[in-house]
Amino acid sequence: MNADRAETVAILALGWLASNDELGPVFLGSTGASAEDMRRGATDPAFLASVLEFLTMDDAWVTAFCDATGVGYDEPLRARYTLPGAEQVHWT
Template identity: 35%
Template sequence: MTHIERHGGLSPQEAEGIAVEALSFVAADQDHLGRFLAFSGLGPNTLRDAATEPGFLAGVLEFLMSDETLLLAFTENARIRPTVIAIAHFRLVGSIDDDV
């Protein structure tokens, strides 16, 4: 049983950490980064500003979940189960809704 399973989920900070790690993983490959920018509608010049917006990190995880091959590559690299991405996404989206 993993930490996440024992504690029934992730904290918002843990979810943010996973999303930041996912963004770094995506940004390390120009092809992945280009697809992320197209997916998000962002440009290279607007990425840094967008990263401070609510929902950005959830969008990173949405991008990962939209590409099973990329999702599996990331989760293998991060040594987490693929379902953790959905849990993290849910936590981040819930955090955004809580702020409204």
């Protein structure tokens, strides 16, 4: 997946979360982000990565997002690994 597609998937996820009355507040509470942070974050690849990190914590959330947006079920995680901060850490 290229970076443009990854950002598109993440922006779709951000919009879906912002409009989701049940999950949006959970995202805000768990990240400490504000509604203004969400608006500004749409242009920040690191923030978009955090959106996908949150979304991919639960298969039911991924399924609901993908069903609502037409995004492939594998794309949120692939997008997450394309955006900054998902590099594998080698401890040895």
